[in-house]
Amino acid sequence: MVGQTMVRQVVALGGGGFGEGVDADRGLEDTLLGLTGRDEPRVCFVPTASGDADAYVEKVGDALVGRARFSVLRLFAREVVDLDAFLAEQDLVYVGGGSTVNLLAVWRAHGLDAALRRAYERGVVMSGVSAGANCWFERCTTDSWRVGNADGLRDGLGWLSGGFCPHYRSEPARRPQLHGLVTSGFGETYAVDDGCALHLVDEQLVGPLASRPDARAVLVRRGEDGEVVEDRL
Numbered sequence: 115m116v117g118q119t120m121v122r123q124v125v126a127l128g129g130g131g132f133g134e135g136v137d138a139d140r141g142l143e144d145t146l147l148g149l150t151g152r153d154e155p156r157v158c159f160v161p162t163a164s165g166d167a168d169a170y171v172e173k174v175g176d177a178l179v180g181r182a183r184f185s186v187l188r189l190f191a192r193e194v195v196d197l198d199a200f201l202a203e204q205d206l207v208y209v210g211g212g213s214t215v216n217l218l219a220v221w222r223a224h225g226l227d228a229a230l231r232r233a234y235e236r237g238v239v240m241s242g243v244s245a246g247a248n249c250w251f252e253r254c255t256t257d258s259w260r261v262g263n264a265d266g267l268r269d270g271l272g273w274l275s276g277g278f279c280p281h282y283r284s285e286p287a288r289r290p291q292l293h294g295l296v297t298s299g300f301g302e303t304y305a306v307d308d309g310c311a312l313h314l315v316d317e318q319l320v321g322p323l324a325s326r327p328d329a330r331a332v333l334v335r336r337g338e339d340g341e342v343v344e345d346r347l
Contacts, residue, residue, distance in 0.1 A: 120237045122316050123149055124273070125323070126247035128280045128331070129308025132159075132208060133173035139309055142325035146311075147182060149239050150205035157182040158204040162220050163212025163245035166190045170210055182206075189224050197229035206239045209246030211280075214267060215258035217245050227271055234273070244280045247311075253277035253301060255292055264291040266300050274317055277303030279334070284308045292334055293342045302335040305344070312347075322347045 125146050130139040147155050157178055164170045166188045178184045185204070187194060194200045201207070207230065209217070221227045234240050240250065248254035252272045255264040264279065264287050279292045282305040292305060304312055309326030312319060322331040332344040 120235070122234055122237070123239045124234075124250050124314045125149065125239065125241040125311050126250060126274075126278060126304075126306065126314070127241070127243040127311040128247065128282060128306030128329075129211075129244060129284060130325070131243040132177040133170060133210075135173075135177075136309065136326075139325045142309065142311060142323055143177070144181075145323055146208075146239075146241055147206065149313075152205055155182050155205040156185070156203060157206045157208055158185050158187050158201065159208050159210065160187045160226075160242075160246070161210045161212075162189050162226075163214065163217040164210055165212065165216070167212075174208070174210065187226075189220050189226065192224070197224070197226060198232060201229055201233035201238060202236065204233070204238050206241060207233065209240075209242030209249065211242075211244030211246055213258040214245040214248045214254060214256040214270075217249055218269065218271070221249075231271075231273070241311075247280055247306070248278050250274045251276060251278040251304075253303065255279040255288065255295065255303075257287075262287055264288045264295075266295045274314060277301055278312075279303050279305040280308075282307050282332070296334050296336050296342050297340070299336075302333060304331060304347075305334050306331045319347070 307329040310324045310329035331347045337343040
């Protein structure tokens with residue numbers, strides 16, 4: 115099993131996932147749960163980016179009924195004292211969407227970033243959607259400062275090299291603004307549609323996972339002539 119072999123895994127979703135109610139995403143969700151190697155995995159939902167919104171927690175919990183043993187790690191009204199002990203009991207951590215900037219600040223204030231890293235090294239699968247996918251990379255695009263925009267953030271956890279851009283073709287601002295960032299030297303960035311995810315093992319890309327027929331992931335980079343290039347994964 116994952117915990118025994120200590121394989122380090124991250125699954126970064128561009129959009130969709132648990133609690134969004136998209137039937138097509140069921141296959142992607144089941145694949146994610148299957149990475150734990152357990153029939154009924156222990157899944158911890160971390161809703162920091164949404165301010166621990168109760169409605170979001172309820173939706174994700176409902177989506178996992180009969181599929182996993184569900185728990186929640188709240189930090190705004192924190193109840194868990196020993197983060198390491200709590201995370202050691204999990205098979206999968208799923209981080210919800212919202213504000214990437216706020217997520218990173220709150221995690222660092224509570225020391226959750228370091229605790230998650232220790233759990234990751236022990237083989238707990240790390241995953242998340244939107245902000246919950248951005249956080250693992252060195253860089254990302256985020257609308258944390260301006261709703262509807264895709265500003266560049268260079269202060270991610272940095273477990274994974276490069277950049278990440280969620281909602282690539284579902285939110286109008288994402289693609290043109292990422293192209294502008296890359297042209298200006300932002301660096302190579304994975305751009306991922308809703309209903310698609312990147313699976314990385316030991317910090318290396320294994321490949322994209324997609325649950326919707328038109329969903330895709332690309333690597334956006336600056337070509338030798340200065341033009342933006344999209345390499346489909």
